[in-house]
Amino acid sequence: MSRRPLPTEEEARRILAQRRTKPPMRPPPRASHKLQKFIKSLDDQFGRSANSLEGRWTEIVGERLARVTRPVKIIKARGNSPGILELRVVTSGALYVQHQQQEIIEQVNLFLGAEAVGKIRIQQGPIKPLATASQPRPRSRSLPALPPLPPAEEAELEASVAHLPEPLRKALTKLGKVAYARSRDEADDPYR
Template sequence: MRRPLPTTEEAAQILGRKRSRPLPRPPPQAGRSLAPLIRELDKKFGQGADGLKARWSEIVGQAVARRTEPSKLVKPRTGGPATLEVRVEGPSAALIQHQAQDIMSRVNLFLGAGAVGKLRIIQGPLRGHVRAEAPNAAALRRKALPPLDAAKERDLHRDLAELPDGPLKAALTRLGREVLRRETRRS
């Protein structure tokens, strides 16, 4: 047997007599829950070499940063100050070794007092740096080829005569000259 639905007035009376269930609370924010754990891990492990890499030039200065990069921070199991491994390009290692105390004091200012007690220098190419060559370096390395003789120059212009003037024709002319010069040089 079907029950009839209550009217609006009856529904208001029913709801007035019964207490409704409260809405569930929203979950706590993840940042608030993880903050104590992150603080504890930061105290235990610190910022490490990644924190140093990001601000290396500010910490040690531009002159030293051009020749070095922090490789890793090794913390002993027994506790105590860590060892900072610094990658240095070839002959600069002797200069950096003489500045080791200054570098360690600057790193300790960044990481906290007594964080680094030893500096280990590793010679090798810097991984994070890309050497920029002078714009004319490629031109200086390349030997100057002799100019193209008049007959080959005329043939080149005749072959490219049907192309309209513009950047494409100029590029193809330069390319043709270079190819013909190299063929002349080889023979």
């Protein structure tokens, strides 16, 4: 079997001019393009909603606005235009929220993504308190034990309320003991 001789330089140029070489492979598509539909469906189902905002509402708008506002819902607009954020606002805070609308929109868009919200609709009414772990616990109703009164002061207090009916006498006696104890504490305080 005889081998075919290699083409000359001129023949090689003519062959290459007639035939196209195989194009280089394209780079693989970006994952973001492939996952965009999937992410959009998840976003519609779970994401950009008032529920996702409510858990971090204090972080998003700040303590002052969080005390008077709650996100109700996000109304999605057609196409790619920004949506409308519906806020429930305490009646006394509505004017303040109206003046802070642009800042609220900016902060919400930082959290949800660019142009997620373009307008705010204010709904006046009562709001529920935010459920956070950092809320202070209610103070205990028990009072610290009072130091005993000197016998002379206690006798004077008992005599001043002796003519009153029983429930009122007990309440005023208790109040008088607290008042005496406080006045004594204030007298002992050199910085008062």
